[in-house]
Amino acid sequence: MIDSTPIGSLTESDSPVSAELYTRVQQFYARQMGLLDDGRPDDWSATFTEDAVFQEASRLDEPLRGRDAIRESSRARKQRLDEAEIDFRHWLAMLQVHPQADGTLRTRAYALAMRTPRGGSLDIFASVVCNDHLVPVDGGWQVARRELHHDGSNRD
Template sequence: MQDATVPAELYVQVQQFYARQMGLLDDGRPDDWAGTFTEDAVFQEASRLDEPLRGREAIRASSRARQKRLDEQKIDFRHWLGMLDVSRNDDGSLRTRAYALAMRTPRGGALDIFASVVCHDHLVPVNGSWQVRHRDLHHDGSGRD
């Protein structure tokens, strides 16, 4: 069963986790970003991926390829997460729900909001921090929330 609320200290820890995790991705560090997922993680993004990515190495390979494309196209990419909701499971893991904006800016160009999504994560404690065991992204306009 999930608790309806979590203590403020835990909530802030989860916010810091996401700030660091998205910062790794936005700073062009795909290997470090992939390291924030469990070895057996699942990454679902139905509107963009035919099949979920399964395992940290598949997530790493996809992230590396994405970063290579961004570098070649000279695009800066940023993520903003907000409206974070956190609940704790009986086993100590967490379920989170957040809104995310993905923004891209061609170098010397104008900002483009690439996507607005709802992010559902299952976080598990690992060595005093958190890792994502399952991420499910639902793009606005896809008919899912």
């Protein structure tokens, strides 16, 4: 069973990870967000485990459970953005990486979600804290659990 304790509950005394591991995790997120922003929902959803949980309490009544549900939600989002002629981008920063005893990683990052209507001006849509539980798969990572908390929303 995957631990769902929020990354924020880990102490700051946790040892820093190696530069190599930190860079690998950054590259994972750059690729993952690029797939989403490039309108590739099938490839993006493949970066989640088959039984992944995607929780975005401020936008979803219930978490998305499983890669198939994540894929369908992402496909629908892509269709809405295409129809509205909106470019959407994600920017992740302030990444924290915490190795777990079982070989998985807990991560925490700030994310900005930005949208730009074609021919229009940039709009910062949301500022989010992203907590992930990453599991090693074939020399890389997949997200087993993602919890997004929008700034200004109720976190209960």
